[in-house]
Amino acid sequence: MFQYEKKLQYPVNIKNPNPKYAQIIISQYGGPDGELGASLRYLSQRFSMPYPELKGLLTDIGTEELGHLEMIGAIVYQLTRNLSIEQIKKSGFDTYFVDHTTGVYPLAASGTPFTATYLQSKGDVITDLHENLAAEQKARTTYDNILRLVDDPDVREPIKFLREREIVHYQRFGEGLRLATDRMNEKNFYAFNPSFDTHCNKKGNMNRNQNK
Amino acid sequence: MTEREKLLKQLSALQFASWELHLYMDTHPYDKDAMEMNRRYARRSEDLKALFESKYGPLSSVSGTGEQWLKNPWPWDIKECV
Numbered sequence A: 001m002f003q004y005e006k007k008l009q010y011p012v013n014i015k016n017p018n019p020k021y022a023q024i025i026i027s028q029y030g031g032p033d034g035e036l037g038a039s040l041r042y043l044s045q046r047f048s049m050p051y052p053e054l055k056g057l058l059t060d061i062g063t064e065e066l067g068h069l070e071m072i073g074a075i076v077y078q079l080t081r082n083l084s085i086e087q088i089k090k091s092g093f094d095t096y097f098v099d100h101t102t103g104v105y106p107l108a109a110s111g112t113p114f115t116a117t118y119l120q121s122k123g124d125v126i127t128d129l130h131e132n133l134a135a136e137q138k139a140r141t142t143y144d145n146i147l148r149l150v151d152d153p154d155v156r157e158p159i160k161f162l163r164e165r166e167i168v169h170y171q172r173f174g175e176g177l178r179l180a181t182d183r184m185n186e187k188n189f190y191a192f193n194p195s196f197d198t199h200c201n202k203k204g205n206m207n208r209n210q211n212k
Numbered sequence B: 001m002t003e004r005e006k007l008l009k010q011l012s013a014l015q016f017a018s019w020e021l022h023l024y025m026d027t028h029p030y031d032k033d034a035m036e037m038n039r040r041y042a043r044r045s046e047d048l049k050a051l052f053e054s055k056y057g058p059l060s061s062v063s064g065t066g067e068q069w070l071k072n073p074w075p076w077d078i079k080e081c082v
Helices: A019-025 A035-048 A052-079 A085-091 A094-100 A125-149 A153-182 B003-027 B032-056
Strands: none
Touching (some): A019 A052, A019 A085, A019 A125, A035 A052, A035 A125, A052 A153, A153 B003, B003 B032
16 A cells, blocks of 8 residues: 655755746656656556565555656646746747646646556566666656756756666666576576466466576 | 755655665665664654654654644645745
């Protein structure tokens, strides 16, 4: 289960609203490499993870991503407060405003709404961990691009924190992949998929010892 | 920075240190030094969380409810608006 803690993982206190920045940064809320996709990816994949370290890792990183989703929501919310209609028209935020006013809605900077096609849960430990390594790097690149587009230090500080987390998660997933392959057939990692080929209480299990 | 913000920042720093070690332990479950360090940070953050809650109200549903829980600011609120 999940329990809420009434605080952000890292503080967000933005003094100057900026709807243009909001429209860019919302991509990390509901865009192709955003925090919603990240949390759903890990929290879904974990059910078919074969080893305790990986169940723990996916649960913990998936949970942290929910905290990041909340931080991005707070950034977007604070960047879009007290806007005048003039500011909205001039910044290009009008195309978002017409559908959502200043409500926070999961979509990409381009306007494409969030879709589950941004993530995969393949039920194969090697495939899923590689998906996650790639996802962390894609998110890191997106944060790098946001830092190229945004000058305000109030916005940059929490974005820099989130960028750094992508790198740490990438490191942990790499270690997780190594822990997994250490337990698999070193002559052919693809001989068995320990997420599928190990059946509990099933006769004729060729892979019975793989899970130990 | 207000007194509340300062305390919240300290708490976040301690919680972060503890969390980072917790993640590390997922892939290094037998690292005794990391486990000890995690324990220390976890204990210090629990203590500071209790102090924060005694001054500014509950951070989780188990430490307060009703009016105290509902009280502003919520994590995304901006100072001047609450």
